[in-house]
Amino acid sequence: MKRQTALALAAVFSLSVAGTALAAPANPFVDVPAKHWAYDSVSKLAKAGVISGYGDGTYRGDRTLTRYEMAAIVGKALANSEKADAETQKELDALKTEFAAELNNLGVRVDSLEKKIDNVKITGEARIRYEDKEQKNIATFDDDGEITGWTNPKSKPLQLRTRLKVQGAINDDWTYVGRLQNTQDLKTGGIDANNEGKTELNWAYVNGPIGALDVTLGRFDATPAYGIALDDTIDGVQASFGNKLKVDIFAGRQDYVGDTKDDLYIANLGYAFSDKLNFKGAYFHLDPQDSDIDTGNLYEVGLDYQLTPNVNLAGAYLKSDADDENKGYFGQITYKGADRTAPKSFGAWVNYRDLEAGTLISTTLDYGAVQWDGKGYEVGFSYVPVKNARWTTSYTDLEGSYDSSQKAEYFLTKVDFYF
Template sequence: MRRQTAMALAAVFAMSVAGTALAAPANPFVDVPAKHWAYDSINKLAQAGVISGYGDGTYKGDRTLTRYEVATIVAKAMANSEKADAASQKEIDALKAEFGAELNNLGVRVDNLEKNASKVKFTGQIRARYDYQDKADTDIDRTKERTRLRLNMEAPIAENVTFHGRYESQSEWGSSAGSEAKLRQAYINGKLGEVGYSFGRQPIWLGQGMIADITGNCDGLLLSGGNKVKVTAGVFKYNMGIYEDDYANMKNLNYAAANIDATINKNLNMTASYIADKNELNYKTISSGFSYTGIKNFAITGEYGINDSDHANSHNNGDEAKAWFAQLKYRGAQQDKIGSSGIWVGYRSAEKGFDPSELSTLDTGRYADLTYGNMDNIKGMEIGAEYTVFRNGVLSVMYEDLELKDPQAGQNKDKQGLWATLIYSF
């Protein structure tokens, strides 16, 4: 009984108060002198609500606890079991079995589905965005006002296995059109020995984001390994969604991808990436990039890539389509710090055919038409600023001044855009 009591107190103490700085209140129990060897531990347990003593203000530490009193402590350990490490969880499971009858009498269900359900963590993000693009195309609305909801889910489903999900809905302001929620992500990740895996509908991010930064609709398997040099490789199928009716040759393609992410030192990160569709029709792309934070308050990012697919060759007289981008950012808005801010300036250049399916957005442009892709047949600069207006709420404004690298006859080559976005998370 003494061992079981010690196990229960140790488990609760570790999860409830370990690492917590508590002020030194008045003596919690009149029969526990301040110089007693257990005073600090008893004080912390009392402050954490694990023990409450008796009605007369005493602790009665020399008295043997009843099974019901130990069961009360076990119940508190169960209520905080998500904080437990593997060893503590094993102890809690043993205590649940030992004191099952007492726990049930106390109204604590040992094997309750509600507890399992509570392990699902929900977070979300609302994005309200207005943008204006100045271009001559009369069949494309120059302004867009949209609200997007993302509902994220995360839940442990086994040891070293976690589920991730995302439902997403977007519609124009004042309209419910297109607001149907769609499952953008539903995947598990975990480890088998030293090899990590990610399986299901998941985001795909390669390098610094220039050749792929897709947030969803990618169904496949990725394997990874390494620490300072992390190597990732896998296959997936991608549904473009918005262009699938008009560009059937670019939808639902099977892709192979690989990525090397190397931490050179605390300030320098280098990447090398590859992506290709099954028959190398639209993508046979390699890239190399870097990010550098060695200058105080500044971050520099850049990437260069080559696409040697059939599609790229057909638009460049048999040669590859080349592209690069660079960005310089000063400071940055932090979601949890009101008043924090950042500014950035960037430049991009991409030959025709480099990114025909718009696998890259660089977190900027609006999907409007393939003529003005974010990394396809485009060049020019962008400048932006961001500011945390309230906790978990970031406002950003960006201006783009781009033009087509290879305009067709009679086609307006200029593209200016203004973007104002408020993103708040919960």
């Protein structure tokens, strides 16, 4: 019997090959006889547009179907039953009655599969970034850390960064999160100066409650206060609690100086004075593994205020216990914001900073310093042309806080894609 009407069978075959035994009154893999009335009913459903069919829009009526396969077709039709007129609905009701047992068991099978799939979620980001960097009077060093000279480097890197994030539910309370990252320099055949084109696992942590604490353990991002002193991954533990007064305690290790990870302890506070005014503050204690480098303490405190629905003001002060180069200031005005889920949304900002060397651990700023420190301004703009794609462009002009002969100009443009 020739059929060229649309039927949904692709999912049927992928499910049936698994061969899982289903508890039904009759064997669901027994063929429905070739002259069974169900074939005519299904054909009517297809002609009525209730069933969407194979990818090529055909019903392969030169073969019989098992009861299992037929039930899957009926299930597909039930999902589109709003398209059925009164006559077509009668055909659908008859099919539903005939294959009730198989439909029930197929539904259990699919629900179980969906629960398993929902247990693990994979998301990702892809970023293309171009930079034009020009610096003056930048120090060079020998293997012993002694300054050997001064250079005026220029570079125009074009990079592709890919991130894949995997999140899985351990149980109802605990979750595992991992993230793979790879950065390729598109101008040098894929070799990046930071990781030599390798793929690294830069997130790997579990998160869940212990009593009143929200606990994160493993390798994760730490962004205390406004993220000016530190916005980077650490290996350790974070415990958080509080609502209006939010408290985060960190203990772990981070690449601060040298080739070894240095012990780092952080206490972070956040307090909402109102729905417009917020305070943030953080205390850092660093204990370098290199015995020639002293331990250090650093504070970062600041306020942010929503001046209007579209304008936000933020400012921060940083102070360390270093003998010199121990103060920092930062201020920023932000207009609107580019929400990656909202096409045509945009944002702009301008900031000024004077960050001395003793106040920076691993800064959140794309270009926080000329070499060790930095004083100057940045302007930027971001725009979302389509959902989950954000274009950002910025210009940064800095000079050294300690040595004003050191200069740096950075132009950056990038597009981030989220999936």
